[in-house]
Amino acid sequence: MNFTDILLLMFSAVLVENFIFSRFYGCCPFLGVSEKPDTALGMGMAVTFVMTVSGAATWAVYRYLLVPFGLEYLQTVAFILVIAALVQFIEMFLRRFIPALYSALGIYLPLITTNCAVLSSALLIVQEDYSFLEAVCFGFSAALGFTLAITVFAGLRARMAYADPPRAFKGFPITLIAAGLLAMAFSCFSGVQL
Amino acid sequence: MNRYIKQLKEGILDQNPTLVQLLGMCPTLATTTSLENAFGMGMAATAVLICSNVFISLLRKFIPRQVRIAAYIVIVSGFVTAVELLMRAYLYSLYQALGLFIPLIVVNCIILARAEAFASKNKVLPSAMDGLAMGLGFTFALCILGTVRELLGSGSVLGFRVLPEAYPEMVVFLLPPGAFLTLGFVIAAVQKLRGMSEERRRRRAGSGARQSAEPAAAGTEPAADAAVISASGAAISGVPGDAAPAAGSPDADTPERQAADRKEDNKT
Numbered sequence: 001m002n003f004t005d006i007l008l009l010m011f012s013a014v015l016v017e018n019f020i021f022s023r024f025y026g027c028c029p030f031l032g033v034s035e036k037p038d039t040a041l042g043m044g045m046a047v048t049f050v051m052t053v054s055g056a057a058t059w060a061v062y063r064y065l066l067v068p069f070g071l072e073y074l075q076t077v078a079f080i081l082v083i084a085a086l087v088q089f090i091e092m093f094l095r096r097f098i099p100a101l102y103s104a105l106g107i108y109l110p111l112i113t114t115n116c117a118v119l120s121s122a123l124l125i126v127q128e129d130y131s132f133l134e135a136v137c138f139g140f141s142a143a144l145g146f147t148l149a150i151t152v153f154a155g156l157r158a159r160m161a162y163a164d165p166p167r168a169f170k171g172f173p174i175t176l177i178a179a180g181l182l183a184m185a186f187s188c189f190s191g192v193q194l
Numbered sequence: 195m196n197r198y199i200k201q202l203k204e205g206i207l208d209q210n211p212t213l214v215q216l217l218g219m220c221p222t223l224a225t226t227t228s229l230e231n232a233f234g235m236g237m238a239a240t241a242v243l244i245c246s247n248v249f250i251s252l253l254r255k256f257i258p259r260q261v262r263i264a265a266y267i268v269i270v271s272g273f274v275t276a277v278e279l280l281m282r283a284y285l286y287s288l289y290q291a292l293g294l295f296i297p298l299i300v301v302n303c304i305i306l307a308r309a310e311a312f313a314s315k316n317k318v319l320p321s322a323m324d325g326l327a328m329g330l331g332f333t334f335a336l337c338i339l340g341t342v343r344e345l346l347g348s349g350s351v352l353g354f355r356v357l358p359e360a361y362p363e364m365v366v367f368l369l370p371p372g373a374f375l376t377l378g379f380v381i382a383a384v385q386k387l388r389g390m391s392e393e394r395r396r397r398r399a400g401s402g403a404r405q406s407a408e409p410a411a412a413g414t415e416p417a418a419d420a421a422v423i424s425a426s427g428a429a430i431s432g433v434p435g436d437a438a439p440a441a442g443s444p445d446a447d448t449p450e451r452q453a454a455d456r457k458e459d460n461k462t
Contacts (some may be wrong), residue, residue, distance in 0.1 A: 021370055024224035025294075028303055031219055073279065076297040077271040084264050113267070116220050116301040123294050168386035172216055173378045180374030187371060 009134060010141035019117050019142050020149040021186035026117030030150050031175060033108070040154035044147025046108040048140065050090060051118050054083050055139025058122035059132055079122045084113045117146055153182060198323050205327025211304045212335035213384045218304040221295050222336060223373040229352050232340025233333065234288040235295065238277050240329025242299050245273045247313040247325035254314045266309045271300045304332060335380075342376050343367045 019025045026047070033043045058079050066072050091109045094102035112118060121142050125135045156178055165174045211217045218239075225235040249269050250257075257265045278296045281289040289296065299305065308328050313321040344350060347367035349357035366372045 024220050024370065024373070025298075027219040027223055028217075031216075073275065076275050076278070076300055077268065080267055080271050080300050081264075084267060113263070114301045114303060114306060116298045119301050120294050120298055123297055127294070168382045168389065169378075170385075173382035173385065176374050176378030176381065180371045180378060183369075183371040183374055184366075187369060 006134065006137050010137055010144075013138055013141040014145040014148065015186070015189045016192050018145045018149055018186055018189070019121075020146060021183040022190060023120075025120040026115055026146055029111065029115055029117075030146075030153065031172075031179070033111075034150050034154040034157055037151060037154040037158055040150045041147070042104060043108045043111075044143075044150050046105040047112060047115060047117060047146055048143035049105070050083075050087060050109070050112050051121055051143035051146075052136060052140040053090065054086050054118055055121060055125055055135045056132070057086055058082050059125055059130070059135040062126050075123070075126060076119075079119060080113075083118050083122070087113045117143070149182075149186075153179060156182065197320075201320070201323050202327045202330070205324065205329075205331040206334050207331070209328075210331040210335055210384075211307075211328050212332055213338075213381055214388075215304075215307075216381075217307055218302045218332065219377075220298065221302060222339065223370075223377060225292055225295050226336055226339040226343055226373065226376075227347070227368050228344045229337060229340040231288070231291050232336040234285070235292055236329070236333025236336045238281065238292070238296060239299050239302060239304070239332055240326065241277055242270065242273045243305050243308060243329040243332075244322055244325035245276075246270045246305055247308060247321040248318055249273075250309045250313040251316060251318045251321035257314075262314065263306070263310075266306060266314075267300065270305055270309070274299045304328060338380060339373075339376055342380070343372060346376075347372060 013019075017023060020027060020030050029043055029047070034040045061078055061082050062072075062075060066075060066078060071078075087109055091102070094105065094109075121139050124142075125138060128138075130138055157175065160174065160178060163174070169177070205211070209215060212219075212222050221235050221239065226232040246266070246269055250266060253265075253269075274297060277299070278289075281292075281296060308324060312324045316324070341351060344352075345356065346364050348363050349355060349361045364372075367376060
């Protein structure tokens with residue numbers, strides 16, 4: 001495993017296989033928490049934080065707990081428990097030791113347990129059989145891709161608030177159509193050969 | 195019995211989890227590239243939803259409030275694992291097509307939302323029925339999307355070629371952008387129909403003949419179906435709405451209102 005491979009892995013996780021626009025993981029927060037750019041950025045940062053740590057934690061749980069006992073089929077249960085516990089733990093840790101970061105990310109943290117991006121990155125890491133370093137880099141860069149998507153989209157939505165769509169399209173539908181156009185823009189990355 | 199029929203109607207039409215409540219977007223967008231996948235995903239989620247609703251309803255007196263979300267997630271993930279293993283054993287091609295989205299049923303917001311909002315407060319039988327109704331509503335929405343995307347994207351339905359050979363396949367509808375666009379247009383159509391029924395209800399409330407909404411409920415083709423959605427929705431939510439126009443709802447309630455509304459609708 002050399003540096004170039006890691007870099008390629010990260011590039012592909014951020015842009016080519018963007019979690020939102022090519023894999024559809026994490027669409028709920030993407031559509032739900034993207035009304036203002038700064039809340040979107042906060043959510044993105046919280047997800048990045050949790051996904052990086054959970055990538056490492058679930059990798060360790062899988063490798064040293066599930067595989068030795070032949071319990072691979074319990075991975076979904078185990079991972080979701082690890083993620084829920086981790087989110088709770090991170091929340092307590094931040095509140096105790098880094099109050100500034102806690103007040104910035106606090107309200108988003110409980111939402112992350114049910115963010116499918118986190119669980120799916122853990123499952124993908126197992127599926128692709130990544131090493132520990134790859135797992136951490138993958139978790140981090142996939143979350144970075146999520147942050148990029150949600151922040152860009154929040155910027156678009158802030159502009160869209162001034163638009164006057166037909167009545168039936170107001171609210172959610174026009175948001176989805178904008179997301180579709182943004183997905184078209186992102187799909188140009190899928191032509192990139194790595 | 196009536197109550198269960200009403201529950202079913204609510205889940206599939208008025209309170210459709212995907213098209214009206216806008217929950218569970220990831221599987222909706224990702225697994226609807228064909229009608230077959232969409233139906234499979236819907237059925238898998240329905241099975242999990244019924245089982246988890248029943249189980250959570252049975253345990254509702256034993257789960258402490260503070261850790262209830264964690265408890266729900268564990269219960270749901272147990273059932274999801276069971277469904278995943280069953281699908282791997284008996285429906286392998288579907289299992290491969292859906293990929294990671296089967297384990298991701300765990301974090302589907304619909305399931306947690308129903309556990310929290312319904313199963314944790316109601317007896318077993320209504321909870322099971324609620325799971326069935328919401329699951330069918332989810333399947334219904336997925337099937338609409340799956341049909342549209344498969345028809346436009348590959349010119350076929352359930353793998354059978356429907357459109358003539360000369361039809362240029364619009365592959366974009368099978369790709370991620372098409373998923374967002376299709377869902378956007380479908381939800382816009384639903385909002386349009388709801389707006390129309392709202393208007394109809396208001397007009398009926400104005401003339402004081404609101405009761406006739408219910409018997410109209412019998413239709414097979416999608417358009418008629420959708421009209422039923424709105425008609426029954428009007429009947430159910432009509433009680434408070436009855437007084438609202440008189441008290442001056444946001445929309446003006448002058449006689450010209452209906453004409454104006456009509457015009458606006460036509461414009462859109």
